Amino acid sequence: GKTGGSDSSATKGTVKIGVLHSLSGTMAISEVSLKDAVQMAVDEINAKGGVLGKQIEPVIVDPASDWDLFAEKAKELLIDKKVSAVFGCWTSVSRKSVLPVFEQNNGLLFYPVQYEGEECSNSVIYTGATPNQQLIPAAEYLMSEKGGGYKKFYLLGTDYVFPRTANKILKAYLLSKGIPKENIIEEYTPFHHQDYQTIISKVKRFAADGKACILSTINGDSNVPFYKEFANQGLSSATCPIMAFSVAEDELRSMDTEFLVGHLAAWNYFQSNDLPENKKFVADFKAFCAKKGLPGGDKRVTDDPICWAYTGVYLWAKAAEKAGSFEVSKVRNALYSLDFDSPDGPVKMDPRNHHLAKPVVIGEIKPDGQFDIIWKSGGLVDPQPWSPLTSPDKDCDWVNHNGTYAKK
Amino acid sequence: MKTKNNILLYILFIAFFAILLPAGYLTGLLSVNTISVWGRYFCFAIAALGIDLIWGYTGILSMCQAFFFCLGSYGIAMHLLLKKTVAAGAALPDFMAWNKIETLPFFWQPFHSFGWSVILCLLIPAAFAFIIGLVLFRSRIKGVYMAIITQALTLAMWLIFLRNETNLGGTNGLTDFNSILGYSLSASSVKLALYLVSLAVLCTAYYCCYRITHSKFGKVLQAIRDSESRVSYTAYKVVDYKLAVFVVAALLAAVGGMLYLPQTGIITPGRMDVKASVEMVMWVALGGRGNLKGAVIGALLVNFLYSICTSLFPDSWLFILGFLFVITVLYFDKGFMGLGDTIRQKFSATRLKTSQTH
Amino acid sequence: MNTSLLRMLMCCLLLLPLFSAGQDSASIYTAQLLQPPADSVRSQAIGRLAALRIPATFPLLMAINDKKLYLLDQKAVTIDSHPSSEGTYRLYSLYPDNTLLTNSSGQPLLLQLSALKTVDIPRADRLQLASIAPLFNLFSNDPQKRTLAYSQLKHTGDSATLRTLKAALARESNTDALRTGKEALYAMQLYNVSTTAIAKAYIDSIADNWSDNAPVLLRDYARSGFLNQETAQYAAAKAVGLEKRYDNLQRVQHFFSGLSLGSILVLIALGLSIVYGLAGIINMAHGEFMMIGAYTTYCTQVIFTKALGIPQTDLFFFFALPFSFLVAGSLGWVLERLVIRHLYAKPLESLLATWGVSLILIQTARLLFGDLTAVKTPQLLAGGWQVSPHLTLPYNRLFIIALSILMVLFTYLMLYRTRLGLQIRSVTQNRQMSACLGIETRRVASITFFIGSGLAGLAGCAITLIGNVVPDMGQTYIVDSFLVVVTGGVGKLAGTILSGLGIGFFTKISESFFQAVYGKVFILVFIMLFMQYKPKGLFPDKGRIAED
Amino acid sequence: MSNTPVLTVNNISAAYGQSIILRGTSLAVKKGAITTVMGRNGVGKTTLLKTIMGLLPAQEGSIVFNDENITSLPPYKKAKAGIAYVPQGREIIPKLSVYENLLLGLEAHPNRKAKIPEEEIYQLFPILKDFRKRAGGNLSGGQQQQLSIARALVSAPSLLLLDEPTEGIQPSIAQEIGGILKQLVQEKELSVLLVEQKIDFANQVTDHYYFMDRGRMVLDGTAEALKHAELEKHIAV
Amino acid sequence: MLLNVNNLSVSFGGVHALNLDHFSLRDKELRVIIGPNGAGKSTFLDIICGKTKADKGEITFNGKSILGKSEVQIAETGIGRKFQKPSVFPGLTVYDNLLLAAKMKKDIFTSLFFKSTPALEEKIHHVAVKLSLTNVMYKPAGDLSHGQKQWLEIAIVVLQDPTLMLIDEPAAGMSDEETEKTGALLLELSKSHSIIVIEHDMKFVEQIANELVTVLVRGKRLMEGTFAEVKNDQRVIDCYLGRTNAQLETL
Ligand SMILES: Nc1ncnc2c1ncn2[C@@H]1O[C@H](COP(=O)(O)OP(=O)(O)OP(=O)(O)O)[C@@H](O)[C@H]1O
Ligand SMILES: Nc1ncnc2c1ncn2[C@@H]1O[C@H](COP(=O)(O)OP(=O)(O)OP(=O)(O)O)[C@@H](O)[C@H]1O
């Protein structure tokens, strides 16, 4: 195919980027905020004079939670609109759907959401967490004395790739730590599952003799009924805490948090982060939403994916400046080892693959939908796209090895 | 007069899509993506023809066409994926390796061969349609009952395809193919070729459907739509007829799906979820039910609008499409195709009135 | 009213014999805790206090553990567990004494939370209290806490704890907690006895007491082979017996779950059945009317809490019920006037138009409310009714069941006992002839749509009790509700009810056998097979009227 | 029998879509009399009644009922004004019981509190009493026709439009219907517009005849004025 | 005997609609069935043509039992039906209605590759003329008037050319003249077909009832005899013809 370079648009005063987040359909719940975050970053950068002297022009499309449309829109952005980079996707399937398009057309996708790993494309910059940046620390924490020393784990998720892979890795990890098989239960519910009565009664039985916790990869609108039922059947964070990997501030924004208080979540970023950079980021985001008249206005909150979607734009801009060009290959090379002061503090691109090294935090849900940060990793945690637990023989290195390779 | 109009329409259609669009591409006015996108719409149109046969003509609202469509797509996808895997020297497609599957499941085996894949892509949907049809039509399920049952079936299949245990890629479906029959899928010429093939298949399918609906067989179908019992009392085996047309519709959907896959590059169970299966019916309804041209135009136009609007009006395209649906329904009697009729009728009505008063 | 205070005092007295005193260091640590020069100091202070186990500091530690530590004029205080009706709380001082704070006139001091300064203690620090939490939780005001404490205590076998446990049990009033407490006691003693007969007696007691952990306890005991083979076998047998009984109760629970799921389906399907079965309109936007009902509930909540300034009440929900009916109904009425009215002769077109309308409604909701909102469950409906120790029926589900019974009754009476009902049924079946008989068909159709959509709205309101509110929530239920209406037989009220409940039960039962996904597949397949035998639903029309 | 017309139809025309069926049809129904329209199949008799009832819009001309122009009133207003209609093809509400079908007759009754005159109705159509609870749609053809007539009578109309009311009804009851019509006309000043094909029945009750052909009235006159032979001739056109 | 019926009974919700001890029909016989409304006449025909399932009893047609067979199978053995309430294909033109009805192989493949022949066209035209359908030949059948639909349905049965025709109230909604025409047609058809006719029009019955007339009352066979016998039977007069009708006869 033609190179996705932007030389044609580079001669004009603007540089185009694509925004590929679902604004309608089932995923809109999560993705709309990411579009807003990208938009805000673009506005900020433009206000400061743009990138390489050019204003960024975002091309926003709505793939409508329709995976085929993701592929189509990706083609449109790369081939017809000739954008320099694309910021988008949330679900694994949407990423997988556009992946070949980006690879075949030499595009660059900034993917801001935590994901299951086991992938390392040359065309994707993964700003979200890899399993070892979210799942493993969370499990480790729960098993630790400080975390409560839990010994039984109920792995509950929505039935799709992320939970399945996440649980596979978690299970491998737990087993490796000497948790007996019978103390780990894995269960999945369909998307949009609303009725958790049966499952919670199973959990109740499982947790009866204490020291049990839930590792939840339940997605989207199933969460509220899940937590409600959990409380209804008399369980609580004291008896059996839920560690969620897919519940962030944005989801909690207007949820009835009453039932969630005291439960936990693991991410790389929380709005409650005390850094001044973050305080400014949060205030800016609220102001941005209010100014643009977006639903929620200044009640809006930031969360992990929002932070990384926002950071992604800056990373790209910084890399382009560093490379002195918008050309994908140059930007990509400039990204290696690039560091940036994100709202979450300094973060750093991996020197050899396309993932981001960043801190891991665990938070406890507060009644106002915010998180009490109760644990924080010592420093930046390096990304591992291939989990050593499930793929011990694989690693990813685009500098020396042309991507995924087999370790000796 | 009417046939003349029709022929003109056909010529226009073919001239536009077979000559103008490719020419536009070759002269660099259109990107290969535009061509490819239209190629995909053609696949939908092929499936829509099937829906029009089964629903428009026979009056059976089948909501499982999306499922047949996916069967076609999945079959080809399995073939392409296996080819890619073998070329890469791996034993198993990536996702199976992740799912810790040791050997290729038996039902993947035949898809090593392109010929077998095509045959199976047709055979499996046909067999499915035959069995489902036999069971449903025999117990005389009709009307909404039929619609909801087939919808339930699609839903069940959707849930099953979503599972990883089925070894069909789960929610992620099958994706990331590089070549078909040795030609690279990312090559523009291949995309153009696929577009032309789709167009040719669409035209052929249209012609076949035209012949079917204009034969006595077609009249029996319409008679079944009107009064099934009368058809029985006139000694036609209603079940046979319904079954035949159901299988034909399934085949058309599958063919559409087969051509759709290489042009889209991904197939996921999302193609057959509730929304998708309702939408397929909507194309036909909007185009004009019981009118083959309507089915084609409905499928092309709705999908075109969907693509265009999601890009041009990402925030408000649902409004636009929604209002379009409502307005089409309220003001055009027989969908898009009825547009001409409606206007003509209005015109002649006024003429009638004036001629009367004089 | 002062139970909490009494308990805390009691706690101090009872624990006295257990621990050495260390009052001096306690006040130092307490001060450090409240005004730490650095986080690490606070952390250490808590650690020390936990290790010292000084009864006088227990109320303070308990407040920390409950995250209910506040500062009032630099003094550490805590609040009552429940606010008064105005949203104010009673306050208690914490250390060194533990008393109810009063104002100048001797009345209890009542303050809003905003008047207090929250002391945030990090979870890491709080977790240091885990080891002694059971001890002071034993005297908590909250029965749930006490229950938890009892069950945690059963793992520590020392005699001092045993004594404390007994003392606490003597005063236990909550049945649940009492049961758990007894269990802990028996469990501890079970490992202390040495004769088979007494061991068996304890095993019996545990089984009779039958608290949550009984089977696990007995199995553990059996496995440990603590006394001899005989008692082990005896315990194992008892455990099996208990589990059997539990399974039976579970069956009842499943039955209830099925009932509740079924009643939700019925509630949703009722409106659909009226609009679709009776008016012949395939209303693809039905789910969206449900969504409108849910958003109405949300708006009512916002209005109550924000605009009217009535926080913390359940009132909004009970206002929301009629509101959601009216709002959804009115919109349905408008829809009928603007669109559906022109389509009665063309049911197919109505399918299309309502599909279009549903797109518009979803997007409107998204623009107005963003993507995620949720409604607070009213206090009154939180929790559940404990029928027997192992069988709790959540109030919200009971409420939904009651609501759907009510609505079924309402619909039945409306349709079959009123003139309007007769008109509705007549218009549905033969619009033209009804008009010729003097029925204002347009008005009747509007009303039909109003009621149908209103019922959907009501269902939406009820759903907020168990699910969340998103723009496309309607789509989640639409297929299910169509399934219900169709398996019941179009336009058949009794059919709708029966199939709704049936599908609810089967879903729940199959879910207890398969995983949820396969449960759903199973249900779908089951319905398909069922339709083989009843191609026109549960209650098909018989005879000539059934012809096409 | 007075001479004032209850219903006058002036020069109306009506069409189904493109095809015009009524082309300037006129007729008058006298108060307290039975007026019969006759004509071959497909000339537009049913269409005429539908147009009078308002089911089909009259594109031209006017319909006057009790000195009031009702041309464009919706059907339900016409029904409430006192016009009852027994359509061709019965049009029973199939899933309502026989009793409920009768209840519907009350919708147009001038007195909202009125009750079904059960005794009279059941005397005329005894079968309806036995089948009170049965779904109307399950009745036999003739029974449905009886129900349809009964339903119209329940509303105590001042004008009754009957479209081949005796179709499918057993001879004995058909005769009784004729009798009851005459009785009602005499006792209650009921006016009747009857569409009928069977000369025997028409002859038994008619006061005034109209003959229709291709959407127009081609001949009219009182029963005495038109001899039997002439009637037959016309129908054979 | 072409058609033999024994002990046929059916009830709807506990009410006996039909309870026929015996009924038989010769080849090429024209039989008229009369009886009060709700006597079970239509129900009887419904059972023969497979629309309604009988509770018990037996029906043999051409020596073969047809009870329990499906509508199509029965139609294939040569039984055609005209219903009381007109049943045609409203969306198709009158011509298409007739074409579909015409006797020929009716499987899928024949239909797919069907080409009309002059002989067939001739036949359709012939029937259309006979039933005065020529001027509405290309109208959709749904747009016909009630009487025209009756004609069309009779035409459908005629073109189907079945061994046994079951005709339910053919004269309803027809004028006296047309009724007579229909009678003549039926008489002509009866030379080559067996026919069962149900009718309430006594003039019509008189015209066509050259052979037996069966009287059904409350699902039972009250009597069977020539028209004259039936007409003068007191029981028939009491429950069916009525007093006034008898007066009319003497007029
Ligand atoms: N719905 C319709 N659409 C179009 N044409 C119609 C429709 N209904 C009737 N017609 C036509 O209108 C004409 C008059 O029909 P109408 O039913 O009024 O006849 P009629 O005099 O009542 O006949 P019959 O004695 O058979 O009942 C017929 O030629 C018929 O074909
Ligand atoms: N599904 C049913 N449920 C109850 N009763 C029924 C049903 N079907 C028919 N009947 C009754 O069975 C009896 C026989 O009906 P049938 O239609 O055979 O009468 P018929 O002799 O044809 O009368 P008509 O002369 O009025 O056409 C009638 O009394 C009718 O009410």
Ligand SMILES: [Mg+2]
């Ligand atoms: Mg007529």
Ligand SMILES: [Mg+2]
């Ligand atoms: Mg009959």
